[in-house]
Amino acid sequence: MSLTLEKKEERKELRQVVSKRIAATGNYAAALAVKDADVDVAAIYPITPQVQIAEKIAEFVANGELDAEVIHVEGEHSALSAVVAAAATGARAFTATSSQGLEYMHEMLYIASSLRQPVVMALATRALSAPINIWNDYADAFGMRETGWIMLFSENVQEVYDNLVQAFRIAEHPDVLLPVVVTLDGYILSHTIEPLEPLGREEVLSFAPKRPRGYRPVLDPDYPITVGTLGTPHWYYEAKYQQVVALRESKRIIEEAGREFGKKYGREYGLIEEYMMDDAELAFVSLGATASLVKAAVDRLRKEGIKAGMIKLRVLRPFPVDEVVKALENVEAWATLNRTISYGAAIEEPLFTEIAAALAVRGIVKPMASFVHGMGGRDIFVREIVEMYKKLDEIRKSGRKVKRTYFWGVKGHDPEEDQAM
Amino acid sequence: MVWAKFLGVRASNSRGGTMPRIEIRFHGRGGQGAVTAAESLGEAAILEGKYALAFPEYGAERRGAPVLAFTRIDDKPIYEREPILEPDIVVVLDPSLPPQIYLKGLKKTGLLVINTKRSPDRVAEHLRGSGLEPPRCVASVDATDVAVKHIGAPIVNTAMLAALIKASRVVSLETVKKVIYDRFSARPRIAEANMKVMDEAYEETEVVCL
Amino acid sequence: MSIKDEGFKRYLGKKYPETWRDMPIAAIVPWPGNTAEVKTHAWRTIKPVIDQDKCIRCRLCWTFCPDGAILEVDEEYKTSSGRVFKISYKVDYDHCKGCGICAAECPVNAIEMVPEER
Numbered sequence: 001m002s003l004t005l006e007k008k009e010e011r012k013e014l015r016q017v018v019s020k021r022i023a024a025t026g027n028y029a030a031a032l033a034v035k036d037a038d039v040d041v042a043a044i045y046p047i048t049p050q051v052q053i054a055e056k057i058a059e060f061v062a063n064g065e066l067d068a069e070v071i072h073v074e075g076e077h078s079a080l081s082a083v084v085a086a087a088a089t090g091a092r093a094f095t096a097t098s099s100q101g102l103e104y105m106h107e108m109l110y111i112a113s114s115l116r117q118p119v120v121m122a123l124a125t126r127a128l129s130a131p132i133n134i135w136n137d138y139a140d141a142f143g144m145r146e147t148g149w150i151m152l153f154s155e156n157v158q159e160v161y162d163n164l165v166q167a168f169r170i171a172e173h174p175d176v177l178l179p180v181v182v183t184l185d186g187y188i189l190s191h192t193i194e195p196l197e198p199l200g201r202e203e204v205l206s207f208a209p210k211r212p213r214g215y216r217p218v219l220d221p222d223y224p225i226t227v228g229t230l231g232t233p234h235w236y237y238e239a240k241y242q243q244v245v246a247l248r249e250s251k252r253i254i255e256e257a258g259r260e261f262g263k264k265y266g267r268e269y270g271l272i273e274e275y276m277m278d279d280a281e282l283a284f285v286s287l288g289a290t291a292s293l294v295k296a297a298v299d300r301l302r303k304e305g306i307k308a309g310m311i312k313l314r315v316l317r318p319f320p321v322d323e324v325v326k327a328l329e330n331v332e333a334w335a336t337l338n339r340t341i342s343y344g345a346a347i348e349e350p351l352f353t354e355i356a357a358a359l360a361v362r363g364i365v366k367p368m369a370s371f372v373h374g375m376g377g378r379d380i381f382v383r384e385i386v387e388m389y390k391k392l393d394e395i396r397k398s399g400r401k402v403k404r405t406y407f408w409g410v411k412g413h414d415p416e417e418d419q420a421m
Numbered sequence: 422m423v424w425a426k427f428l429g430v431r432a433s434n435s436r437g438g439t440m441p442r443i444e445i446r447f448h449g450r451g452g453q454g455a456v457t458a459a460e461s462l463g464e465a466a467i468l469e470g471k472y473a474l475a476f477p478e479y480g481a482e483r484r485g486a487p488v489l490a491f492t493r494i495d496d497k498p499i500y501e502r503e504p505i506l507e508p509d510i511v512v513v514l515d516p517s518l519p520p521q522i523y524l525k526g527l528k529k530t531g532l533l534v535i536n537t538k539r540s541p542d543r544v545a546e547h548l549r550g551s552g553l554e555p556p557r558c559v560a561s562v563d564a565t566d567v568a569v570k571h572i573g574a575p576i577v578n579t580a581m582l583a584a585l586i587k588a589s590r591v592v593s594l595e596t597v598k599k600v601i602y603d604r605f606s607a608r609p610r611i612a613e614a615n616m617k618v619m620d621e622a623y624e625e626t627e628v629v630c631l
Numbered sequence: 632m633s634i635k636d637e638g639f640k641r642y643l644g645k646k647y648p649e650t651w652r653d654m655p656i657a658a659i660v661p662w663p664g665n666t667a668e669v670k671t672h673a674w675r676t677i678k679p680v681i682d683q684d685k686c687i688r689c690r691l692c693w694t695f696c697p698d699g700a701i702l703e704v705d706e707e708y709k710t711s712s713g714r715v716f717k718i719s720y721k722v723d724y725d726h727c728k729g730c731g732i733c734a735a736e737c738p739v740n741a742i743e744m745v746p747e748e749r
Contacts, residue, residue: 022467292500
């Protein structure tokens with residue numbers, strides 16, 4: 001009892017700290033988080049739909065609101081190279097990109113993570129060419145899965161800010177030292193006005209404090225080190241295994257950061273978020289702002305008396321395998337909804353292959369299906385997700401095996417046709 | 422105001438009352454400020470403690486091209502991130518847009534706020550003349566005239582926001598004025614001019630419910 | 632805080648690691664100057680031999696050597712013609728790779744490349 005009271009008191013205090021509620025787009029929220037985190041170096045090459053992040057940071061610096069070095073680069077490859085180098089000197093470094101920009105910096109993505117540089121990046125997710133498309137899907141983000149970065153997905157504008165604040169703390173944690181990317185759905189978050197409660201610099205720097213330079217190996221003329229050495233077959237493999245372990249162990253720090261964030265500011269973050277999962281029979285797994293739509297579908301289905309639930313993956317890397325397995329253990333059927341395609345894969349929706357494998361190695365097999373929709377900014381309507389849940393319900397009842405991904409909403413295509421192939 | 426009562430919308434400054442979700446669609450042309458209007462309305466709702474999403478129909482924006490923008494306001498967090506197909510309110514910034522487009526999906530019990538020299542009755546009559554059913558309530562104001570008078574340019578978004586507020590009370594005029602003022606705070610003359618625009622448009626707006 | 636502080640040391644592993652755990656983080660090399668420990672003499676098939684009598688101490692071999700394998704030592708030398716030099720040039724045979732650049736650059740042909748026999 002007294003504990004609850006104490007908690008309430010705490011909450012009250014906290015409200016006073018965090019009561020400033022503003023309206024902001026995802027891009028503005030990202031720039032604000034960068035400002036509040038007192039970033040030292042930012043190198044961003046502007047690309048739609050991330051441009052306002054670059055603009056706003058440059059404006060903060062020009063107005064003297066942020067004391068940072070903004071490096072004007074000629075492309076994304078240089079942008080990431082610059083921030084990796086900045087981080088190697090001990091600076092708090094940030095970049096942002098989208099789509100083709102992320103592809104252009106792709107080789108540097110591996111270098112950032114394998115040099116163990118704690119840079120933070122905001123990725124306004126966007127489809128990949130061709131045809132040219134500036135709208136939202138997750139093809140760019142999913143192309144990053146193998147690069148060794150920690151990947152946080154944001155569902156709304158508040159999460160963009162909160163995830164970025166946590167990203168600095170996670171990346172720079174002495175037990176982690178890995179780059180972190182925070183996604184925001186292109187347009188759907190980057191350009192949408194939503195409520196935002198920023199924490200302000202004092203709070204952000206108390207939550208994600210800048211550590212004394214030299215707590216990790218940095219480039220220091222007084223004590224030279226070599227970064228970016230040749231890794232012969234004798235030792236390359238061992239360096240890679242260190243990365244495997246580091247990413248695995250980062251889970252603990254991500255969880256700890258999310259928990260403490262909740263304690264301090266009232267918004268707790270886990271590796272996954274469960275929505276109406278307590279008694280759910282049908283569950284969808286999704287991520288990013290798409291998760292919002294799935295929640296809306298769950299609300300509608302519950303009104304119809306259908307026991308629907310959903311799991312939001314906040315963290316894609318390291319994959320929260322134990323949490324997802326635990327959440328899906330008791331449902332009768334599950335499915336994924338994603339905005340990306342793994343061309344030519346055994347199952348063409350990549351989230352599904354991962355979850356199905358995680359369940360299968362634990363001997364858990366139950367009716368399951370995967371859905372792709374919303375490519376290149378195609379709107380997903382809540383009613384369509386309701387239809388997907390009903391499809392899953394039918395699969396559960398009939399017990400039939402769904403061997404291929406349902407490509408929902410393709411003009412002139414019946415998704416069941418693919419099952420016959 | 423009558424429309425607001427019909428929907429059970431309380432005056433926005435009354436505390437504690439619940440408001441049904443309201444979905445508003447703005448129709449304009451690139452350069453008239455439809456996106457700014459949708460965003461400012463959303464921002465005002467957020468400042469009043471509500472939840473809101475405000476977003477344009479994303480695309481390659483061009484001056485003169487038809488533009489859509491959306492605002493969704495609720496007392497609860499909003500999960501629906503889909504475009505608004507069946508709005509409660511449609512705001513038309515440019516009378517040259519075809520009514521077949523802007524009336525699409527507008528609820529029969531809804532509200533049309535339009536920039537025109539015509540009175541609301543004449544608007545309804547005109548729509549019927551084109552074989553279209555006007556919604557329950559129609560509000561009209563000659564926003565172009567008011568905007569040109571004070572700003573010197575036909576940027577009608579702030580005038581139309583004032584008209585929308587008079588007809589619907591989804592937020593208070595004071596809050597929107599504050600949002601608009603802050604947006605132009607670096608250019609006080611434009612900010613002041615918009616305050617005059619909003620006051621006059623608010624006065625001039627006529628609302629008729631059937 | 633610097634690399635010498637305790638907190639930092641966890642990342643450095645061992646200078647001569649045996650397992651993946653011993654390896655410095657990100658395969659950095661936090662041991663400055665360790666190239667000297669890599670004996671590159673085995674790469675050599677011919678080796679430079681300096682004729683101290685012919686050598687005029689011009690320092691060109693020292694300048695051109697790509698491996699820093701020409702050493703300038705404080706060793707007095709009196710040539711057969713009676714000239715006294717305060718310094719001498721010697722070859723660091725641990726690191727000389729036998730490229731022959733020194734011999735090519737020597738303006739008085741005081742360096743001869745002779746076949747290596749081990």
